[in-house]
Amino acid sequence: MLGAASSKVPRWFGPDRQPLQGGYAAGSDRNLWPAEGQQGVTWHVSTDQPLVALTFDDGPGPNYTPLVLDTLDKYDAPATFFMVGERLAEHHKLVEGRLGRHEVGNHTWSHADLSEQDFDGVTRQLKRTHDAIVTYTGRVPRLLRPPWGHLGGSTLLAANALGYDVVLWSYQMHEKRYAQNPQAQISDIVTKSRPGEIILAHDYGDQQRLVALGHLGPMIEGLRARGMKLVTVSELLAAGRVRPPKGP
Numbered sequence: 641m642l643g644a645a646s647s648k649v650p651r652w653f654g655p656d657r658q659p660l661q662g663g664y665a666a667g668s669d670r671n672l673w674p675a676e677g678q679q680g681v682t683w684h685v686s687t688d689q690p691l692v693a694l695t696f697d698d699g700p701g702p703n704y705t706p707l708v709l710d711t712l713d714k715y716d717a718p719a720t721f722f723m724v725g726e727r728l729a730e731h732h733k734l735v736e737g738r739l740g741r742h743e744v745g746n747h748t749w750s751h752a753d754l755s756e757q758d759f760d761g762v763t764r765q766l767k768r769t770h771d772a773i774v775t776y777t778g779r780v781p782r783l784l785r786p787p788w789g790h791l792g793g794s795t796l797l798a799a800n801a802l803g804y805d806v807v808l809w810s811y812q813m814h815e816k817r818y819a820q821n822p823q824a825q826i827s828d829i830v831t832k833s834r835p836g837e838i839i840l841a842h843d844y845g846d847q848q849r850l851v852a853l854g855h856l857g858p859m860i861e862g863l864r865a866r867g868m869k870l871v872t873v874s875e876l877l878a879a880g881r882v883r884p885p886k887g888p
């Protein structure tokens with residue numbers, strides 16, 4: 641216990657913080673060494689193909705997930721949903737039978753800041769969500785997006801142990817900036833997205849989300865008019881992978 645001494649302890653030693661020593665990097669605790677010694681972290685995919693991936697975090701939720709699914713259905717567009725486990729457990733009926741061409745990723749059980757958690761804490765967050773996704777969607781998720789993009793060594797090790805790739809993002813909706821100007825939000829996404837872009841949106845949150853979510857149709861139309869094809873994140877990753885050199 642830190643007790644009375646806690647006032648003299650730097651705040652990053654607090655009970656909800658990672659200690660600076662204690663096994664959260666691969667070299668610190670041999671018991672945590674995973675089978676493989678490298679872990680993929682992707683925020684943009686290098687590719688010459690005109691592919692972009694739309695991603696939606698934090699759902700499912702009753703306010704916006706049905707709207708997003710309806711719009712994606714209308715345009716026959718695939719997307720990747722990074723789901724919060726406890727919200728999926730509560731709202732799984734919203735996505736039942738509706739995930740056809742979409743991909744489902746892990747966004748932790750309780751939208752936790754994984755950078756503050758140790759290996760066991762991260763593992764619990766991921767595993768519980770993983771099991772919920774398998775149970776409620778029938779999918780086996782292979783992608784982790786840590787909330788806020790916060791991650792530490794413990795996140796990389798836990799993701800590796802569970803067979804996940806870590807996926808961040810390279811562009812995003814700016815709901816605050818364009819709160820009064822949805823046309824500018826549409827134009828921003830349509831004109832600035834590059835091949836290999838991983839675009840962040842949220843299908844959960846306050847009403848401001850509608851600046852983006854209420855105008856997905858024109859964004860999809862605009863991207864397609866530029867020759868862009870929407871794909872899931874896994875499809876984008878596969879398109880960007882460097883092929884091994886041919887042997888002699």
Ligand SMILES: [Zn+2]
Binds near residue numbers: 697698747787
């Ligand atoms: Zn999130």
